[in-house]
Every structure is written in C-alpha cells, then in structure tokens.
Amino acid sequence: MQWITLTTATFCILIIFLIKKMKISNNKKIQKDGLVHICQIKRIIIFAQQHRGLTAAWLNGDTNAEAKLTGIKKLISQEINSLMLSPVAKNERWAAFTDHWGRLLSFNNKSSVSNSFEQHTMMIKNLAYLLEDTAENSHLTADFLPKINNIGYVWRELILTTENIGQSRAIGVSVAVQQCCSSVDKIRLNFLIQTMAKTTIDTLQRLSHLPEEQHTHTNLVKKATESMNKLIEVMTSELVGAAKVAIDSNQYFELATETMSKMNDIFDHQVKQLNKVI
Template sequence: MEIYIIILLLIILFSVWLHHYKTKQQKTLCVQGLDNITHIKLLISAIQTHRGLSSALLNGDQSKQVVLATIEQQVKSEIKYLEEQHTLDKNGRWGSFTDHWGRLKQHDKARDADNSFKQHTQLIANLLYLLEDEAERGHLNAGSFPKLPNIGFVWRELVVTTEIIGQSRAIGTGVATSKTCSSVHKIRLSFLQQNMQKTINSTLPKLSSLDRFTGEHKALLKIAKLKMQFLSSTIERELISAEKISINQDEYFALATDSIKALDSIFNHQIEQIQQII
C-alpha cells in the first residue's frame, strides 16, 4: 500500500513540475517572440521610410541623400540586434531579407523610382510575413491571451495598414516631388485610399484592449481615424483630382508619417498590454 502512495505522490510531483516547466517555457517563448516582433516592426518602419525618401531622391530631390544614410544606419543597427539573438536563423525569410537589403542598398540610387518602390515593397512584404511567423512561434494569439481576443489583428491587419499608408507615402512623395501624377499613380493611390477607408471602418473597431486600458485605447483609435481620414482627403484633393500638383513633398511626407505614427502608437499600446499579462 505504501508503495502505491509513494508512486502517486511522485506522479503528482512530476505533474506539478511539468506544469511549471511548460508555463515557464511558454513565457520564454512569448517574451522572445514579443522582443523579435518589436524589432522587426522597427525594421519595417525604417525600410518604409527609406522607400519614401528614395522616392523623393529618385524624382529629383537631392537633399534626401544625408537622411537616407541615417536611415540605413538604423536598418543596420536593427539587423545586427536581431542577428545577435540567433532566433531567426532557421527562418528562410530572414536570410532572404538580409540578402535582398544588401543588394538594394548597394544599387538603389542607380534604379528608377518605380523599380526602387517595387524592390522596397518586396522587402517589406517579406518582413510582414516574418513578423506574423514570430507571432505564431511565440504563441502570441488569443489562445494565450483570452483577454485580448483580437490580438491577431495586430500582427496582420494593423501592420499591413501601416504598409498601405507607407506605400501611399512613397508614391505621393514621388508625385509631389516630380509635380506629375500619371494615370498609373492615380489608380494606385485610389486603391490604397480605399484600403485605408476599409481599415477605418472594419479593422480599427475590432482591436481589443484590457479593461484598465480602455480609455487610452479609444483615444488612440480616434486619433488614428482622424489622421487617416485627413490623409485620405489630401490624397484625393492634392494628388488624384488636382489639375496641378502644388503640395510640397516634405509636407506630404510628414502628413502621411503622422498617420503611420498614429497606428504605431496603437501597435505599441497593444504590446504594452501583452507585457502586463505576461
């Protein structure tokens, strides 16, 4: 009889240890995934900025040379940090990104504006998939965070929306620099403008928050909505429908950047809430 009691106690102790081990392992994965996602997002933002400034440069604004060099240093810093973690080594998207970025940085100033835009956009698409991979690997989902049931929208729809605005920033900056909006650019801007409106109507309202963060969450959503609506109306008025392009490229770049920053504030606020739960 005593031997059965001992065995039962050992089974209970093992079960407790196993539960503790799995909980600790889960937390480690979440923390690591969140850190990688944070730095991948910074990398995405830097590449988006580099694309927009390259658009101005390749359309004739030579003043962007110096600031582009600064952005390239930021990209280099983020790449170095992520490489030192050795957590992305097995993901083929990461190797593809670093190789592509090295080639783009070396030859970008010799490209035409459309090809530069295309190459940057491919890079960013790769990083967007990588960010989602890391969210999945780190179990950063509603199953792990039931109090944030729509957290998946942050890793997909929200970051994709910043890219929609980033593309409109790059195209619009090129148009504002060259003072010419071709029919192709008008179609692209109109498409991006429509997608911005979809985000305002569907994606933003679906984002969730912890009860004690509700007030700040609603305020951030309101700011983002207003900034995106103003950007959308500016695109229509100053770029798509304008008979003559008069808006300054730096003014337009800053306006689009304000919308991106508003969405980034929501992204960072979601990260902060996850950190509270972990």
C-alpha cells in the same frame, strides 16, 4: 502498503505539477523573447519605409537625402546583427530579406525611382509576413492569449495598414513634387484609398484591449481614425481628383507621416498590454 501507494500518488501529482509549471514558464519565455524579436522586426520595417522615401528623394536629385540614408543603413544593420543569432534568422523569409536588402544597398543614382519603390515595397511586405510568422512561432496568438483574443489583427492587418499609408506617402510625395498625378499613380492611390478606408471601418474596431486600458485604447483609435480620414480626404481631393496638383510635398509628407505615427502608437500600446499578460 497503503502508505506506499499514497506516497507514490502524491509523488506523481507533484511531478505532474512541476512539469506543468515548467511548461508554463518555458512558454512565457518563448512569448517574451518573441515579443522582443517582433519589436525589432517592426523597427526594421519602419527604417525600411524611411529608406524607401529617402532613396526616392535621392534618385530625384535631393543631395541632402544621402547623409540621412547613411544613418538609416546603420540603424538597419544594427537590428540585423541583433537578430542574426535568434530563431528569426532560421526563417526563410529572413534569408530573403537579408538578400534583398543587400541588393538594395547596391543601388546607384542611375536606378529608376519606380524600380526602387517596387523593390522596397516587396521587401517590406516580406518583413511583414516574417513578423507574423514570428508571432505564431512565439505563441503570441489568440490560442495562447485569451485576454487579447484579436491579437492576430495587430500582427497582420495593422502592420499592412501602416505599410499602405507608407506607400501612399511615397507615391503622394512624388506626385506632389511633379505636380502631376499620372494614370498609373491614380490607380495606385485609389486602391490605397479603398484599402485604408476599409481599415478605418473594420480593422481598428476589431482590436482587443484589457479592461483597464479601454480609455487609452479608445483614444488612440479615435486619433488614428481622424488622421486616416484626413489623409484619405487629401489624397482624394488634392492628388487623385485635382486638375492640377498644388499641395506642397512637405505638407503631404508630414500628414502621411503623422498618420503612420498614430498607427504605430496603437501597435506600441498593444505590445504594452501583451507585456502585462505574458
């Protein structure tokens, strides 16, 4: 009888161990799949930001932008198709995105630049929230990732910060082309300057890193901060504060794009670290 009791207890312990192991394995799969989907959504955001700028250029009469727009549309279409059968497609924000994207594709050259900007910006913000939802649904949060416990800043603040820079790029290029900063543009740019400055002081310093990635992380944050500060200085002195806007639009575009790239480098490094711990 004692032998049977001992055998039963051992069997129960084994079952509990196997169930726990299966749960851990299933959780890791959810996390890994989720990270892949997050990177796909991030690429759509990057392409949508490029599409916003190119559409503005096209509406302003830049005929060279049309071919580039065609290429961006194909890239977005590929990412959409790759996510259609994923859990992401069950999110109502995904349905809102695909509907919004379909309507943006119907824009013609008689559409207004301001309306195009607003519509793109609304769509990108929805994508940012979709990315955050996907992170939560994929267990890629601080509760599941004690080694990278500030990961939430990556899924929200870092994404929205990069988008703020994207907005400053779109507005700033338009201002530089017109060589005039309207009162509306000044209000928009001043708001973005304040938001971006807060990010430099706050959000970037809160991002987590693994001990072995400290040097790389510190270097990436340093470069992003320097680039952000330079962009803010140019926005303040050359756009908002200038009696007459004289900065070259291509020069400003490159500066803003470089700053976005530095932020994307931080995002990519966070993803690299996540792949180490999941």
